Amino acid sequence: MTDAKKIAETLQDSEIAVLNALKSKKELSGIELIAVTKLQAIEIGRAGMWLENKRLIEGEESASKFIILDKLGEQYAKGKLPEKSFCSKLLKKDKLSLKDLSKDFEKDELNFCLGYLRGKGIIKINKGIVSLVRKGAKESLEELFLKKLSKQGEVDFESLKPEELFAYEELKKRKEIVKEIERKSRSFKITDLGLEVVKLLGKGSEKRIGVLNPSLIRTGDWKKHKLRRYDVSINVPKIFAGKKQAYLAFLDKVKRELVAMGFEEMTGPLVECEFFNNDSLFMPQDHPARGIHDAYFIKGEADLSKYKKEIAAVKAVHETGGKTASLGWRIPFSEQITKRLLLRSQGTALSARMLMSPDLKIPGKYFAVARCYRPDVVDPTHLTEFNQLEGIVLGDDVNFRKLLSLLANFAKKVANVDKIKFLPGYFPFTEPSVEAFIYLKELGKWTEVMPAGIFRPELTEPLGIKVPVIAWGIGIDRLFMIKEGINDIRYLFSSDLKWLRGANV
Amino acid sequence: MPIIEFNLKDLEKFINKKLPRDADKLTEFFQYVGGETEALDGDNIQLEIKCRNRPDLWSVEGIARELRGVLGKERGLAKYKAEASKFVVNVDKNLKDKRPFIACAVVKDIKLSDEVIRQIMQQQDKVDGTYGRKRRKTSIGLYDFDLIKFPLTYKAVKPRGIEFVPLDFKVKMTPSEILEEHPKGKEYAHLLEGMKEYPLFVDSKGRVLSMPPIINSNDLGKLTNKTKNVLIEVTGTDYEAVQNVLIMIALTLVDRGGKLYSVKINYPYRKKEVTPIFQERNWRLNVYDVNKRLGLDLSGKQVASLLEKGRYGIKKISDKYLDVYLPVYRTDILHSIDLIEDIAIMYGYDKFQPEDLDVLSIGKLDRLTEFSDKIRELMLGLSAQEVMTFTLTDKEILTKKILVKNEKLIELINPISSSYAVVRDEIWPGLLDFLSKNTKVEYPQRIFEVGSTVISNTRAETNSDTIQKTCFVDANKSTNFTEARQALDFLLNSIGYYNIEIREIDHDSFIPGRVGRIYVDNKNIGVIGEIHPQVLNNFRIEVPVVLFEINLNALMGSK
Secondary structure (H helix, E strand, C coil): CCCHHHHHHHHCHHHHHHHHHCCCCCEEEEHHHHHHHCCCCCHHHHHHHHHHHHCCCCEEEEEEEEEEHHHHHHHHCCCCCCHHHHHHHHHCEEEEEEHHHHHCHHHHHHHHHHHHHHHHEEEEEEEEEEEECCCCCCCEEEEHHHHHHHHCCCEEEECCCCHHHHHHHHHHHHCCCEEEEEECCCCCCCHEEEEEEECCCCCCCCCEEEEHHHHHHCHHHHHCEECCCCCCCCCCCCCCCECHHHHHHHHHHHHHHHHHCCEEEEECCCEEHHHHHHHHHHCCCCCHHCCCCCEEEEEEEECCCCHHHHHHHHHHHHHHCCCCCCCCCCCCCHHHCCCCEECCCCCCCHHHHHHCCCCCCCCCCEEEEEECCCCCCECCCCEEEEEEEEEEEEECCHHHHHHHHHHHHHHHHCCCCCEEEEEECCCCEEEEEEEEEEEECCCEEEEEEEEEEEEEEHHHHCCCCCCEEEEEEEEEEHHHHHHCCCHHHHHHHCCCCCCCCCCCC | CCCEEEEEHHHHHHCCCCCCCCCHHHHHHHHHHEEEEEEECEEEEEEEEEEEEHHHCHHHHHHHHHHCCCCCCCCCCCCCEECCCCCEECCHHCCCCCEEEEEEEEEEEECHHHHHHHHHHHHHHHHHHCCCCCHHHEEEEEEHHHCCCCCEEEEEECCCCCCEEEEECCECCCCCHHHCCCHHHHHHHHCCCCCEEEEEECCCCCEEEEECCCCEEECCCCCCCCCCEEEEEEEEHHHHHHHHHHHHHHHHHCCCCEEEEEEECCCCCCCCCCHHHHHHHHHHHHHHHHHHHHHCCCCHHHHHHHHHHHHCCEEEEECEEEEECCCCCCCCCCHHHHHHHHHHHHHCHCCCCCCCCCCCCCECCHHHHHHHHHHHHHHHHCCEEEECCCCCEEEHHHHHHHHHCCCCEEECCCCCHHHCCCCCCCCCCCCHHHHCCCCCCCCEEEEEEEEEEEEEEECCCEEEEEEEEEEEEECCCCHHHHHHHHHHHHHHHHCCCCCCEEEECCCCEEEEEEEEEEEEECEEEEEEEECCCHHHHHHCCCCCEEEEEEHHHHHHHHH
């Protein structure tokens, strides 16, 4: 099928009408097209635009002056011009005093009528008395022009006959009777492609179906007509349907990977206590990272009556090493501090809870996307709440080499990178500790994203865990930012609906 | 974590090795001391030392000591000993309940260049701040030995009982004046709070050396590049920490070529002793434990060799165990596991061959996560855009702006901004705030969130319950209650709930007669309604808003 044929089949009735009107190659204005096609102005406008887009016609814009009635003009056109009423009154009475006349006419109108009619020799004024000299014409040129305007609504300035021009000039001198407007109009001309398409249209009377409706389908009437082709290449208005939040979509993917690797999800409360958040992790109670600036504290205290045994064991390991082979921190352990409430400040609190859970399986693998809180001023690089991807692996055969292979696997599956290197890390609850760096081509450099290690025996043994436990925590927020090229961390919790609607998931 | 600044040339002299001037390569080189290059400017480096518990590495001398082992220039224990002396410090009995411990040493014949003074001051500052817990646990004083007359006295004085010129000042002040007026006095005054007498360190002529842990005297407590012999004093509240810190500082000066002398401390309330105390500490290390933890197959000899590289001393080696002697400055060792980590570091992390993690387990999501995911999917089916807002919020959003009072909100004791001062108990007020930030964005705006809220509950373990909720919001010039109800029915029907009932309630945030509680099988699971125009005005939202919010824990539990 040729282009022209395809185009011919996309045409709507209004387009066909316009094309047919133009096929004589004469250039027609919009108004002329209205006259020829009997279509509404708006239909002509649209059809013209579509045909221009399809390059079947060419349009040219021109501005022309039109004359229309003004406020008083409308009034006079319905009734009479004041000079006409003036004469009628005189015809009845022959003579009238100016005083009486001023009751019937506005001051402006009266003054005009007196001057105008006297100038034409129709009236004379003597000592305040107005009398008729002769009868005026039955209909003045002005009246005729007003009538035409009233009938047509507007008159093209270019089309004025000399007597109309005279009447218009006269009326223009008077207030608010007529006015000029400028109107832009397009005139259209058919193109060669247009001519080709017109030829293909046949007699031009063939009806086409635009929108298919149930009745056409049911009755089979659709068979009688052609289904109009659409221009499928044109742009349409945007809609915004349901979509996942971009960061949550990423976290969903991460979780799926972890579940596939055999990890079970851990959970825990957002309001934690020092016992799970710090003490059970063998963080000494006077540790510099346990101050008022390191966590958000909350009034009240935790009820840890369920954990008496664990607390006693943790207290012993802090103070003396307890039953472990450790020296312990050798500082007093306060049970009051251990009950203090705070918002979870590190994901490891969830691992601590898991290790104390009756549901713990050994061997086992666990993970959590943990919401954590730290007192930080919110800015492009800091949030006061953020997420950590936390996990543990328990098993009799777990060792440092297996930890490294786990991290390399993560790098591949979660961060989608192959290049990884390991350097010693120093974390309070793991020994040995490792810091995994991944090479991100987005940044063109090595980035430290995965701190990990094997839990210290001082952490696991008091909780009755006899096997080694691998632990790791990924700054998953930062990893997502790097992968997506986001420079402002606040976008993870974006309140910018436009951004959310536009984000890739 | 402490950041140590030093001159690379200075270090190069100590370790007799040229180092690259490249940040990444230096980080790799400094991995053995837990160092990461923070900044590099010519020969000057700022190195972040990640080992919080190794103050011995917080000086260029300590770093060099470790690196000489790594580079094979020295192996095994670095031997240190203090010459006996006649120097005595007498301790006053009144210090027992104040700042009971003191340890001192003298280092003679040392050349103090400006660089050496910079290093020792830096170490003093980092140790006081971190290991010394901002001088509460320990604080260090350094003095020009030649200006001082022994024996010295560590005593307690009345707040106005004496006058001396504090460091960097020109006038004499009493201790209480120092606490009120001197910048260091003000900074550390809380350490002496509630005491009727303050610690003071004086010489035999009654001249003040310092007022621990606040400030040194301007006359005697200052080192200059003319100082040849140095007195080190450490006071504190933790006996062991005081002994450890003295050793760290003393070794730094000894490594600079000084000669160490001990000082006798006469306590009235505990046994007299001579400091520094170089205690021999040893651990028996099982070779099996090392190999099990690391996944290696090292012989006793190989383990010994790696430990010697890390400056440990070894006696007795068999293939089953070895006796390891700790360097005097390694105060961080609590457990043999710490030795195993050092073995791994000396072995080289890059030499470990990863081994497949063969722990078999079945992965699964938490039940609530799975349930939430199902809800999220249905919300997407309702053409709603998912959003994630903060769980910390402004109290006004949860109270004043939505025209309700809420006494049970969980408030932070130490917020740093009013915008993040309470934990949300409902999601929808935050979503109104979200809408208020998007009034210029195309409508209709249909959004939802699934997220945590916290509800106070005095019977719960941590005084509250973390509850997962979901909220659906429709904002559009033609929206109405029916839209919300249709969405709610779709959601609940799709997961098998058909017995849904809305019971009208009074709620000032909503239009009267257009709000109700949602009951499923007679159980209250949430709220649905059309937001009151006054609330819309408060959030500067100019279209009608309908919403519902469901407690997912409750909904899941009702099945």
